[in-house]
Amino acid sequence: MSETTIHDIAKKLNISASTVSRALNDNPIISKSTSKRIKKTALEMGYRPNSLAANFRTKRTNTIGIIVPLINRHFFSSVISGIEDLAYTQGFAVTISQSNDSFEKENKIAHTLFANRVDGLILSIGMETIKYDHLKLFAERKIPIVFFDRIAETIEAHKIVVDDFGGSLRATEHLIEQGAKRIAHIGGPLNLKIYQNRLAGYFKALERAGLEICDSLVIHNSLTRKDGTIAAQKLFQNENKPDAIFCANDTTALSTIIYLKNIGLKVPDDVLIVGFSNEPFSEVVTPSISTIKHPGFSMGRKAAELIIHQINEKVTRAVFETITMPTELIIRDSSKRIKIEK
Amino acid sequence: MSETTIHDIAKKLNISASTVSRALNDNPIISKSTSKRIKKTALEMGYRPNSLAANFRTKRTNTIGIIVPLINRHFFSSVISGIEDLAYTQGFAVTISQSNDSFEKENKIAHTLFANRVDGLILSIGMETIKYDHLKLFAERKIPIVFFDRIAETIEAHKIVVDDFGGSLRATEHLIEQGAKRIAHIGGPLNLKIYQNRLAGYFKALERAGLEICDSLVIHNSLTRKDGTIAAQKLFQNENKPDAIFCANDTTALSTIIYLKNIGLKVPDDVLIVGFSNEPFSEVVTPSISTIKHPGFSMGRKAAELIIHQINEKVTRAVFETITMPTELIIRDSSKRIKIEK
DNA sequence: AACACAAATGCAATCGATTGCAAAGTAAAA
DNA sequence: TTTTACTTTGCAATCGATTGCATTTGTGTT
Numbered sequence A, B: 001m002s003e004t005t006i007h008d009i010a011k012k013l014n015i016s017a018s019t020v021s022r023a024l025n026d027n028p029i030i031s032k033s034t035s036k037r038i039k040k041t042a043l044e045m046g047y048r049p050n051s052l053a054a055n056f057r058t059k060r061t062n063t064i065g066i067i068v069p070l071i072n073r074h075f076f077s078s079v080i081s082g083i084e085d086l087a088y089t090q091g092f093a094v095t096i097s098q099s100n101d102s103f104e105k106e107n108k109i110a111h112t113l114f115a116n117r118v119d120g121l122i123l124s125i126g127m128e129t130i131k132y133d134h135l136k137l138f139a140e141r142k143i144p145i146v147f148f149d150r151i152a153e154t155i156e157a158h159k160i161v162v163d164d165f166g167g168s169l170r171a172t173e174h175l176i177e178q179g180a181k182r183i184a185h186i187g188g189p190l191n192l193k194i195y196q197n198r199l200a201g202y203f204k205a206l207e208r209a210g211l212e213i214c215d216s217l218v219i220h221n222s223l224t225r226k227d228g229t230i231a232a233q234k235l236f237q238n239e240n241k242p243d244a245i246f247c248a249n250d251t252t253a254l255s256t257i258i259y260l261k262n263i264g265l266k267v268p269d270d271v272l273i274v275g276f277s278n279e280p281f282s283e284v285v286t287p288s289i290s291t292i293k294h295p296g297f298s299m300g301r302k303a304a305e306l307i308i309h310q311i312n313e314k315v316t317r318a319v320f321e322t323i324t325m326p327t328e329l330i331i332r333d334s335s336k337r338i339k340i341e342k
Numbered sequence C: 001a002a003c004a005c006a007a008a009t010g011c012a013a014t015c016g017a018t019t020g021c022a023a024a025g026t027a028a029a030a
Numbered sequence D: 001t002t003t004t005a006c007t008t009t010g011c012a013a014t015c016g017a018t019t020g021c022a023t024t025t026g027t028g029t030t
Helices: A006-013 A017-024 A032-044 A051-058 A074-089 A103-115 A133-140 A164-177 A193-209 A225-235 A250-262 A296-313 B006-013 B017-024 B032-044 B051-058 B074-089 B103-115 B133-140 B164-177 B193-209 B225-237 B250-262 B296-313
Strands: A063-068 A093-098 A120-123 A145-148 A158-162 A183-187 A218-220 A244-247 A272-274 A291-293 A322-325 A328-330 B063-068 B093-098 B120-123 B145-148 B158-162 B183-187 B218-220 B244-247 B272-274 B291-293 B322-325 B328-330
Touching (some): A006 A017, A006 A032, A017 A032, A063 A074, A063 A103, A063 A296, A074 A093, A074 A296, A074 B093, A093 A103, A093 B074, A103 A133, A120 A296, A133 A145, A145 A296, A158 A193, A158 A296, A164 A183, A164 A193, A164 A244, A164 A272, A164 A291, A164 A328, A183 A193, A183 A225, A225 A244, A225 A250, A244 A250, A250 A272, A296 A322, B017 B032, B063 B074, B063 B103, B063 B296, B074 B296, B093 B103, B120 B133, B120 B296, B145 B296, B158 B164, B158 B193, B158 B296, B164 B183, B164 B244, B164 B291, B183 B193, B183 B225, B218 B225, B244 B250, B250 B272, B296 B322
Parallel strands (some): A063 A093, A120 A145, A145 A158, A158 A322, A183 A218, B063 B093, B120 B145, B145 B158, B244 B272
Antiparallel strands (some): A291 A328, B291 B328
16 A cells, blocks of 8 residues: 555564665665665565655755756756756756746745755846845855856855856957957846956957947847847947947847848848857858857756765865856858958 | 754744644644744744655655756757746746656656655656656556656556647648648658657648648658758659658758758749748748747646646546647748749 | 633654664684 | 674664644633
8 A cells, every 4th residue: 555665674574674774775784685685675565765754864855956047048958958967967856947037936946945955056046136145045054056157246156157258259359350340239238247248358359459449339238139129220220330240149149130131231241240149040040140159058067066066075165166168159151251251 | 053943943932843833834723823923933043944854744745757858959948947837836846857868867767756756747758768667656656647749658647749730731731722732741750659640630631632642752750950951852852853841840941941042942932841840940040931839838837737736636537638739830931932922 | 600612732643764873693713 | 612803783763844633721601
């Protein structure tokens, strides 16, 4: 009727539950012969370990909690995939929740994960998040946290970010190499560090090349399809039109390209475009979009590696590091001046 | 030092732990005044509920296990997102693993999820899976299972599938309406039901229209980018070339389009194309790809709804149903005969 | 004041596995 | 045969919350 427990096995073999427990956990202190007998009986009796009981007793769940703004987004699902991939090999399960960029939900999720005693937390914070009490909860109880992409700067923890600055620098320099003189930038909300960095890389490249920084060429918005269209509209209503645009994501790069096509301008002939993140569509649209590659999957693996190390080593006094994942410029059609190519 | 428990609260207030437990769970049997005192003290003492203990005692984890072949894939991450979305509102957490289409991994994951006593399991089985012992485990212990997309036909459980047949029928009919006479089909591995159904819908449409079914126009492969190119190559080496292709996914639709472009044929002018699944890129490539929409997110929500209902109602003897999610033809440029349009 | 009955609280067992320490068993050395 | 030193095994407490049942407290009625 009810589930077989180690006590049932013990009773059947006339031994103690402790021995059964040890045998099933391959504790070498148990003689091989009894161990074998126990395992055989366990199998016969259809024994299924109850991790709940074990976790409760040992205060360890072998579970990593993950919070992302939205699961169904290429970058995040790549990271999650990477985390799960490594975690699995190390015997950890992952519990995933999405905050939908709502602080309230993020907060509740954090408490639930804590109540479930996850061994560690990997997260990318939501756009609304400016208070971190829900995360301090973990820090206080020495439960390791690893941030990725959207990090909380004031919390002491390992952080994994993308080299936004370097990527943007490279992207902008590439545009300059292709002959662009008036490069615009469509950027994201500046309360997020990543967009600050992308802006900074853009500025740096201009500065290095001795190009003037022009306020009217820089627009910030939420980087949706629509935002991109509106931004492009604004840029090309100027009398002094740009000859290239560095977009802070591929989505706006795409809608910009579509807009330009509609007003009769050609990419890359008339305007050069570079995006950011290497979305799956970027390779296959026409023209294909030059972009900066985000190593989502390996970020996930790295995050898992860091957190598991902390969990296993119980490194509490560790020096926390901020790991910057390399970015890579992928040159595609949207930024290739044909003349220069040949 | 150590965590505050309900006993600590009880001791401090000189009452019993049972009362504390009941108060914190809003049991109405506890008077409002004590309840208020208890909650206040709990807050002051920084009490954090230990779900491990509660779950252990109640044998209920409020957790749903999910197994998908690959998290980082648009369709699956949409479904996961939908599951999480609804589950969250019902107080359930989700634990997600990817099988990578490996039977061994799927098997191990199932056992781990069982050991962790998830309340229910939602999964899409891997390509290698032909034995279901690891799932019978759940069935035997009355733990509800819901399959989606790739279902195990011999296990009794709710199943949620996409209307592959109807979608394919509609897609093919659409091509016929647009004037196609020789319609090819690039399909997936026939050991998966979904591809059988897509093939069947294609046949049905031809039959209804009185068009001849021609073996040389039907190709089956694994539906990768490369497979699509190879298939297209084969189709257009025939003397009797197709004037339209219905592809079983958008990926092959895309690579077919690219191949045709390379050999100087125009889509849709020379060849009409329809894909399946509505990948994010399909809308934005040139020409945009007509396709059949997969309602991933709502499938996820539906799956969550079904499983939570079973969990809460303890419906063991329920009649299991197979729910077919509606598909929708999205007509884009790749299948629009301009002349017919105007 | 006595009683009945309802409301509020407490007692104590329980869930299943783990683990420090004690005890028993075994083999080798003296 | 006794002693010593391992090897194996068992005892019993423990983790924190829940819950059926018993008990106490409180309220109202006659």
